[in-house]
Amino acid sequence: STKGNLAVLSLPAMVKGGNPTSDFVHLCSGLDAMLIEDNAKDRLKTCCLALSLALPALCHVSIDLVQGWYHILEKLPSGSGKGFVMPIAMKCCIQAGLLHRQELTVYLESLLIALNVSEVFLEDESFAAVGVSCLVSSPLETDLPKLLQSIVTSDTKSFDATGRAAAILALCATLGTIPTFPVLAIDESSVLDPPQLRPRVQKQSIASSVQLFDKLASDFSVDRSTRESAMIALGILSSMREKRNHVSLAFTGAQSEQKSYVFSPSQGVQLAGIPRAANETLVRRVLDYMTGYITDLPSSSSDFSRRYTLLMLLSSLTEISLPMQYARLIEFLLHESQGEVQVACLSLLSSQIQPGVRAGDDRGDFVGIVLNIGQLPLPSFNALLGSSEARVGYFTCVANSLPKIPTGAV
Numbered sequence: 146s147t148k149g150n151l152a153v154l155s156l157p158a159m160v161k162g163g164n165p166t167s168d169f170v171h172l173c174s175g176l177d178a179m180l181i182e183d184n185a186k187d188r189l190k191t192c193c194l195a196l197s198l199a200l201p202a203l204c205h206v207s208i209d210l211v212q213g214w215y216h217i218l219e220k221l222p223s224g225s226g227k228g229f230v231m232p233i234a235m236k237c238c239i240q241a242g243l244l245h246r247q248e249l250t251v252y253l254e255s256l257l258i259a260l261n262v263s264e265v266f267l268e269d270e271s272f273a274a275v276g277v278s279c280l281v282s283s284p285l286e287t288d289l290p291k292l293l294q295s296i297v298t299s300d301t302k303s304f305d306a307t308g309r310a311a312a313i314l315a316l317c318a319t320l321g322t323i324p325t326f327p328v329l330a331i332d333e334s335s336v337l338d339p340p341q342l343r344p345r346v347q348k349q350s351i352a353s354s355v356q357l358f359d360k361l362a363s364d365f366s367v368d369r370s371t372r373e374s375a376m377i378a379l380g381i382l383s384s385m386r387e388k389r390n391h392v393s394l395a396f397t398g399a400q401s402e403q404k405s406y407v408f409s410p411s412q413g414v415q416l417a418g419i420p421r422a423a424n425e426t427l428v429r430r431v432l433d434y435m436t437g438y439i440t441d442l443p444s445s446s447s448d449f450s451r452r453y454t455l456l457m458l459l460s461s462l463t464e465i466s467l468p469m470q471y472a473r474l475i476e477f478l479l480h481e482s483q484g485e486v487q488v489a490c491l492s493l494l495s496s497q498i499q500p501g502v503r504a505g506d507d508r509g510d511f512v513g514i515v516l517n518i519g520q521l522p523l524p525s526f527n528a529l530l531g532s533s534e535a536r537v538g539y540f541t542c543v544a545n546s547l548p549k550i551p552t553g554a555v
Contacts, residue, residue: 156213163206170209173216181225190226197230197327200237205523208241228269229328232276236331239280246281253277253287260292268308271315276328283343284319290350293319297357310374313358317378320346320354321385340385355382452486459489463496471497472510479514483531491538498545515539515546
């Protein structure tokens with residue numbers, strides 16, 4: 146309808162303002178089926194992939210905008226990239242009470258039927274089926290793995306190189322999560338989670354998939370895209386680990402033990418295990434002075450002298466490569482300080498993970514602080530980083546952390 150099309154055209158302004166009109170959802174639900182020009186499909190796929198990352202955050206702005214997006218995605222044709230984001234939109238709608246799980250089951254059945262009867266590979270339907278099956282139960286409890294495996298091994302010419310490569314990725318995602326694509330890790334909390342095996346996955350299923358991917362990766366009679374996708378799938382499978390409860394994501398892959406770097410005021414921070422600099426060195430004196438402030442952090446404006454001293458001490462450490470154990474001290478200060486002191490802590494944290502300066506050192510514990518803060522719910526995040534300066538400092542740490550994130554967490 147014309148009104149529905151106008152609703153789509155006005156969508157960017159509504160998202161930017163965060164305030165949709167009262168009839169926005171109704172107008173979107175009345176949209177006609179959309180047609181996408183062939184030369185625009187690749188751009189639309191990119192937009193859908195970006196939307197899959199942004200849509201959960203949009204829930205905190207306006208659930209009406211999410212519901213409007215859901216209706217728009219329903220009208221997109223197959224091959225537009227809607228499979229990347231449709232399950233994400235459905236998950237948001239379920240959390241808001243706008244959809245029921247029975248509707249997911251019906252939608253999943255329609256996807257499996259489409260994959261089973263189609264003579265061409267349906268990329269959107271396969272990715273959407275993986276995502277929706279995770280919301281319903283598990284891909285392993287459906288016919289999806291068998292369907293995808295038949296596509297990967299099929300000699301039918303209608304399954305082109307791009308389609309077969311995507312089928313390999315989707316088949317890999319039935320065994321475990323691929324957080325790089327949110328729709329393939331829809332049951333995980335963050336795109337920075339490491340790949341994890343799905344619950345109740347059988348060793349035989351993994352072994353058969355590894356055998357298939359290994360064969361395709363070394364078969365020069367198949368196209369290059371298929372070989373490269375098979376090699377990528379082998380790499381993803383090799384990095385998958387069994388899913389654990391309450392895993393600290395920053396340390397999965399690098400260390401097996403679970404760690405907690407959040408300290409309560411009653412606990413304080415234990416300094417006994419933190420390495421000390423050599424006696425009679427400037428670094429030793431700076432660290433000794435700084436640790437003396439931990440039991441009584443200066444925060445009031447009247448305590449300017451002590452607060453200024455602590456700021457100078459923190460700033461003086463930014464050119465030093467601190468041992469990993471000092472991550473505990475920095476995180477303690479981040480949680481217990483505020484204002485300028487907290488900003489100085491973030492600057493120190495950023496200096497410890499800055500790319501290039503300490504490329505040869507293991508900075509995993511410092512990067513872990515950044516990842517753990519990033520996983521906080523929005524109210525907790527705002528409560529921890531109360532000032533705009535602190536939030537800017539944190540996102541500087543995020544930028545510096547990206548090259549340092551452990552391989553298993555990418």
